[in-house]
Amino acid sequence: MGIIDLRKELRNLYSPPSKSVVVIDIPAFNFVMIDGTMLTGQTPENSSDFQQAIGALYGASYTIKFQTKLRPENPVNYSVMALEGLWWVDSGKFDFQSTEPWHYTLMMLQPDFISPQMYQEAIQQLQKKRPNPALERLRYERFQEGLCVQTMHIGPYADEPATIQKMQDFIQQHGYRLRGRHHEIYLGDPRKANPEKLKTVLRHPIEQAA
Numbered sequence: 001m002g003i004i005d006l007r008k009e010l011r012n013l014y015s016p017p018s019k020s021v022v023v024i025d026i027p028a029f030n031f032v033m034i035d036g037t038m039l040t041g042q043t044p045e046n047s048s049d050f051q052q053a054i055g056a057l058y059g060a061s062y063t064i065k066f067q068t069k070l071r072p073e074n075p076v077n078y079s080v081m082a083l084e085g086l087w088w089v090d091s092g093k094f095d096f097q098s099t100e101p102w103h104y105t106l107m108m109l110q111p112d113f114i115s116p117q118m119y120q121e122a123i124q125q126l127q128k129k130r131p132n133p134a135l136e137r138l139r140y141e142r143f144q145e146g147l148c149v150q151t152m153h154i155g156p157y158a159d160e161p162a163t164i165q166k167m168q169d170f171i172q173q174h175g176y177r178l179r180g181r182h183h184e185i186y187l188g189d190p191r192k193a194n195p196e197k198l199k200t201v202l203r204h205p206i207e208q209a210a
Contacts, residue, residue: 001069003112004078014082014185016201018152021159023206028144030114031084031107032060034137038102049134053106056134057083061108065120068114081109092202095181095195096161105181107143116140145180150203155196163202169204180205 007014016022044050061080069077084107089100110119119140127135149171153163164182171178176180185201 001075002074004076006081006109006111007079010081010109014187014201016055016150016152018154021149021167023147023149023174023176025147026145027205028142030110030112030118031141031143032057032064032110032183033105033107033139033141033143034134035103035105036137038104040099040101050104050162052132052134053137054083056100056138057106057108059126059130059132060119060123060135061110061137064110064114064119067118067122075190076111076113078111080146080148082185083108084183084185086183088181094178096164110140145183145203145205146204148183148203149176150183150201153200153202154196155198157198157200160200160202167204171204175209176206177209178204179207 013024013026016024029103034057036049036053038047038050042050065078065080069075086105086107088094088103089098090103091098091100123135123138126132134195149167151163151167153160166176181204183201183203183205185203187199187201188197
């Protein structure tokens with residue numbers, strides 16, 4: 001059986017330093033994705049739509065993994081990657097204090113050898129075994145972020161604004177400007193981890209300022 005350690009292979013993309021901001025060029029990867037909106041007053045914890053979306057993503061990713069691991073020809077075992085989220089508001093202004101509804105794309109990276117057909121077969125199996133209305137909203141898509149800044153935020157999600165300010169200061173000092181959508185990669189489980197030890201990769205696409 002083949003074994004792929006994606007977390008180790010992609011360590012330079014998914015394990016940035018926590019004491020500095022780095023610039024990195026993110027290549028194209030395949031993702032299972034789902035879109036949604038967090039309405040004013042909602043949080044990830046109390047939004048049933050958000051929870052269904054997470055359940056659908058994890059269900060699809062683990063079903064794909066185990067179908068690949070158990071197939072009779074060329075079985076491959078690999079690590080399921082972390083949950084990621086792109087976040088934005090309609091005005092385009094990135095501000096954690098915004099009262100606008102937050103739109104999101106949740107996603108999980110898949111190995112390059114996973115084909116659209118393999119994805120569809122996994123979704124069909126999952127729909128029979130563990131129905132979830134959010135499964136209908138999933139899609140399998142290739143996504144390339146390109147040039148980005150990123151850093152590791154350690155601590156509660158509520159403390160992210162200070163880390164984001166550090167990123168924005170770096171961007172301005174080095175002649176870049178923001179583009180695209182704010183990106184978070186959740187390496188810890190808030191249901192189990194001490195909030196002070198939670199690890200979240202914060203990433204944002206950039207371009208050279210005019």
